[in-house]
Amino acid sequence: MMKKNISKFLLIFILLGLAVGVSFNRYLTFLATLSAINAIAVMGIVVISGYTGQLNLGQAAFVGLGAYTVAILGVSYGISFWIAIPVAIGVTAFFGILMGIPALKLKGGPYLALVTQTFGEIIYLAIMNLENFTGGPFGILGIEYPSIAGYTFSGLREYFFLCIAFLSVCYFLCRRIVDSPLGLVFTGIRESEDAEQSIGINTMYYKIMAFAIAAILGGIAGTLYAPFIGYISPDQFRWYPSLLLVSMAIVGGINSIGGGILGAFVLTFLPELLRLTDQFRLILYGLLVIAMLALLPEGLVSLYGKSWSEIRRMLSTRIQALRSRKLSQPR
Amino acid sequence: MNLVYFVQQSFNGLTTGIIYGLIALGFSMVYQALGCLNFSHTVSVMIGALLAYTFIVGFSLSVWTALLLIVVLLWIYGWAVNFFFFRYFLNMSKLIFMLVSISLAGVLQQVALIFWGPEARAVPNMLGSGTIEFFGILVPVQNIILFAISLLTLAALLFFFNRTKFGLSMRIAAEDPETASLMGVNVQRTRSATFAITAVLGGIAGFLVAPLYGVTLNLGQSLALKMFVAAVVGGIGFLPGAIGAGLLVGLLESLSSAYISSGWRDVIIFGAGIAVLAVRPLGIFRKAVTKH
Numbered sequence: 001m002m003k004k005n006i007s008k009f010l011l012i013f014i015l016l017g018l019a020v021g022v023s024f025n026r027y028l029t030f031l032a033t034l035s036a037i038n039a040i041a042v043m044g045i046v047v048i049s050g051y052t053g054q055l056n057l058g059q060a061a062f063v064g065l066g067a068y069t070v071a072i073l074g075v076s077y078g079i080s081f082w083i084a085i086p087v088a089i090g091v092t093a094f095f096g097i098l099m100g101i102p103a104l105k106l107k108g109g110p111y112l113a114l115v116t117q118t119f120g121e122i123i124y125l126a127i128m129n130l131e132n133f134t135g136g137p138f139g140i141l142g143i144e145y146p147s148i149a150g151y152t153f154s155g156l157r158e159y160f161f162l163c164i165a166f167l168s169v170c171y172f173l174c175r176r177i178v179d180s181p182l183g184l185v186f187t188g189i190r191e192s193e194d195a196e197q198s199i200g201i202n203t204m205y206y207k208i209m210a211f212a213i214a215a216i217l218g219g220i221a222g223t224l225y226a227p228f229i230g231y232i233s234p235d236q237f238r239w240y241p242s243l244l245l246v247s248m249a250i251v252g253g254i255n256s257i258g259g260g261i262l263g264a265f266v267l268t269f270l271p272e273l274l275r276l277t278d279q280f281r282l283i284l285y286g287l288l289v290i291a292m293l294a295l296l297p298e299g300l301v302s303l304y305g306k307s308w309s310e311i312r313r314m315l316s317t318r319i320q321a322l323r324s325r326k327l328s329q330p331r
Numbered sequence: 332m333n334l335v336y337f338v339q340q341s342f343n344g345l346t347t348g349i350i351y352g353l354i355a356l357g358f359s360m361v362y363q364a365l366g367c368l369n370f371s372h373t374v375s376v377m378i379g380a381l382l383a384y385t386f387i388v389g390f391s392l393s394v395w396t397a398l399l400l401i402v403v404l405l406w407i408y409g410w411a412v413n414f415f416f417f418r419y420f421l422n423m424s425k426l427i428f429m430l431v432s433i434s435l436a437g438v439l440q441q442v443a444l445i446f447w448g449p450e451a452r453a454v455p456n457m458l459g460s461g462t463i464e465f466f467g468i469l470v471p472v473q474n475i476i477l478f479a480i481s482l483l484t485l486a487a488l489l490f491f492f493n494r495t496k497f498g499l500s501m502r503i504a505a506e507d508p509e510t511a512s513l514m515g516v517n518v519q520r521t522r523s524a525t526f527a528i529t530a531v532l533g534g535i536a537g538f539l540v541a542p543l544y545g546v547t548l549n550l551g552q553s554l555a556l557k558m559f560v561a562a563v564v565g566g567i568g569f570l571p572g573a574i575g576a577g578l579l580v581g582l583l584e585s586l587s588s589a590y591i592s593s594g595w596r597d598v599i600i601f602g603a604g605i606a607v608l609a610v611r612p613l614g615i616f617r618k619a620v621t622k623h
Binding site for chain 1: 362368416419420422423424425426427429430431433434435437438441442444445552556559560562563567594595597598601602604605606608609612613
């Protein structure tokens with residue numbers, strides 16, 4: 001039932017997004033496009049961290065790899081966007097596997113956090129240092145909008161529809177993956193890796209596969225991001241955006257793909273809604289995120305399909321739990 | 332290979348290394364006591380450095396008064412952060428605590444931006460200038476004093492955890508909070524003391540790092556990942572390991588920028604960190620122990 005709810009939810013959501021896109025507000029269209037791109041990258045985090053239970057603090061690096069692949073191929077070699085996408089998928093899958101390998105032995109927690117975060121930083125530093133190839137700190141300018149059969153997705157609204165199309169395809173594929181036996185293996189790794197190994201499943205293989213899927217989704221987000229912004233520099237893909245993507249996943253609900261998409265939209269729009277408060281904007285934003293984490297640890301998606309009184313009851317038990325001073329701590 | 336140059340670079344590396352070690356120690360201590368990763372830890376380094384600038388350059392206080400004030404203020408800061416935020420999240424999932432600390436770091440950095448403004452500041456060479464020569468090796472006096480302060484801090488900490496009643500109760504509360512509380516330890520107090528002590532450690536590190544790196548609002552961020560490498564490679568939650576790995580990180584950093592390339596320096600450090608964890612998943616200084 002949960003599954004059905006979320007897919008219905010998403011449908012409404014995409015429709016709403018389309019409505020925004022069709023409306024004539026360029027600024028909102030811009031934000032909605034950015035949200036859709038973020039949502040694809042967040043989906044990767046949902047697969048690797050939500051379903052497989054492997055923390056990934058380096059997702060933005062894969063977005064960067066995808067963006068740089070498109071930019072370098074397009075600007076330096078004049079290769080079209082549509083050929084660059086499979087190349088970007090190959091590149092990000094390769095690096096995802098590369099990151100998965102040292103992460104295999106680690107039993108979660110701080111060790112995995114470190115490996116994924118430093119791996120992202122290494123990619124950032126490599127982009128920074130390979131100046132002849134990537135433009136170093138100056139980045140790459142003048143990435144062109146993709147075109148197909150003589151039609152260019154040049155306007156903001158056209159590009160928004162393209163991103164929504166990509167988002168829908170990725171959502172569909174992710175749903176297929178997590179609902180398949182493969183998805184069950186992933187959840188099994190999260191719940192108990194030892195139990196899964198004991199029934200003869202090669203968890204190493206599946207973990208690497210999960211890392212690769214997450215990396216590919218990040219890469220696809222990157223390929224859409226580069227032409228959209230038109231200018232990329234290494235700073236856009238450092239560890240802070242990675243952490244932002246993880247908070248999107250958590251705020252929306254890391255255990256469902258719909259939740260991840262919701263989180264991406266909410267946290268992309270929220271700082272803009274708070275723009276009126278000027279210099280207190282980021283302070284308010286941070287405090288709001290903390291409050292959401294405190295009140296809805298399962299994510300915003302846990303509100304869906306509940307009546308007001310149920311929500312009120314849920315929140316009051318939550319507040320009581322926050323007030324209690326139990327000493328036991330999950331290790 | 333010039334031996335004098337090598338030794339000199341090594342000593343410079345150890346000087347920054349002990350600072351990384353101090354910061355990593357605080358991070359590791361929170362993990363040991365609470366099993367949580369406190370990503371806002373380096374904010375205390377930034378605050379320490381900013382306060383060092385304000386007290387020494389702004390109010391022209393003496394260096395030692397400034398250090399004392401920093402210790403007191405950072406103690407209050409650490410306590411307050413726990414009181415207003417962290418204590419509510421200790422029983423939740425580790426991922427949520429981590430994200431709370433990350434968001435909090437962003438908030439505090441913005442608050443600091445409002446108070447101090449965005450410009451970078453230089454702190455004068457407050458710990459003494461000039462160099463001392465040992466067997467042809469020039470060592471700046473500043474580095475020696477910096478090393479001495481770090482060692483004194485560590486000695487004080489060692490004394491606190493081994494010889495005082497409250498220190499011992501903090502250790503037992505970290506080991507097993509429920510049993511500790513049955514034995515009369517006020518676990519809420521030891522927890523807030525953990526945050527206060529780690530904030531003070533970060534503040535002292537910030538005070539020490541101010542003349543070396545200059546004071547900017549990004550100071551914490553640029554140190555964060557190296558501190559994290561040191562804490563985890565040393566075996567997170569294993570306190571001597573944090574210092575040892577901090578020294579190794581500093582040494583590797585200084586030697587690789589001296590002999591290989593300063594652009595690729597950090598890649599070497601992070602790559603080495605990942606490689607170490609691939610071979611020894613629990614860090615270099617710790618043996619695998621099962622709890623049961």
